[in-house]
Amino acid sequence: MRDEIRALQMALNELGFDAGPEDGILGDRTRGAVGDYLASRRVISTIALPRFTGAAKQLEDIDLPKIGAQVGVGEDELHAVMDVEAKGSGFDSLGRVAMLFEPHVFYRELGPGAARDKAVGQGLAYQKWGTRSYPSDSYPRLLAAIQIDEETALRSASWGLGQMMGFNAQMVGFTTARAMVEAFADDEEAQLQAMVDYIVAAGLDDELRRHDWAGFARGYNGPSYATHGYHTKLRNAFLKWDAIPDTPYPEAA
Secondary structure (H helix, E strand, O other), rough: OHHHHHHHHHHHHHOOOEEEOOOOOOHHHHHHHHHHHHOOOOOOOOOOOOOEEEOOOOOOOHHHHHHHHHOOOOOOOOOOOOOOOOOOOOOOOEEEEEEOOOOHHHHHOOOOOOOHHHHHHHOOOOOOOOOOOOOOHHHHHOHHHHHHHHHHHHHHHHEOOEEEEEEHHHOOOOOHHHHHHHHHHHEHHHHHHHHHHHHOOOOOOOHHOOOOHHHHHHHHHHOOOOHHHHHHHHHHHHHHHOOOOOOOOOOHH
């Protein structure tokens, strides 16, 4: 597909439709150029929506020590973070990636302009968290927001087991939020890997190795972490898992 997308980008650029760098990545500029080209030919775009369902493979016991070994921790530390900071499952009851759309983030990510005005008018964006209650299913809101700006809508939701915000996609190694979401649709292992990659990128892996739960919570939850007792919850969760035998993993020895 990458070679085909690169050929598409070359053709669009030659025709005067700005597809951006000819890198084989179907990003916002390429999709926009395709839309402009099709509109010029009066053809309806057939670029598919992001894929929210996939293999939906759950974590295996070996995934935690295997991923933990990358940063010098065991499964107990990751279990603790997952217990306190993550959702119980990376998928919802319909097999979709677990997701929460955040209208106040959509407001911020869109920035001033007609798109944000439209989103506000439709109740999809507002300035302050808590302005409206969250629905039991965020996907209808997300799909409506995608009609305004796909990538910004995906950036404005938290995804998967680790509740990874879409705007952190590049921070954890994905080119776009869409690429991250579609990887998450296939496997909770990818979701856990992204959570650990975020911990490393945020400089919190040292705190995790030292069991500095206050330092970790400060970086992960913000300066008000103590108000909600996140550091205590993390410590207690670690002690619980530390008392349970681990899954054998050679590299952890």
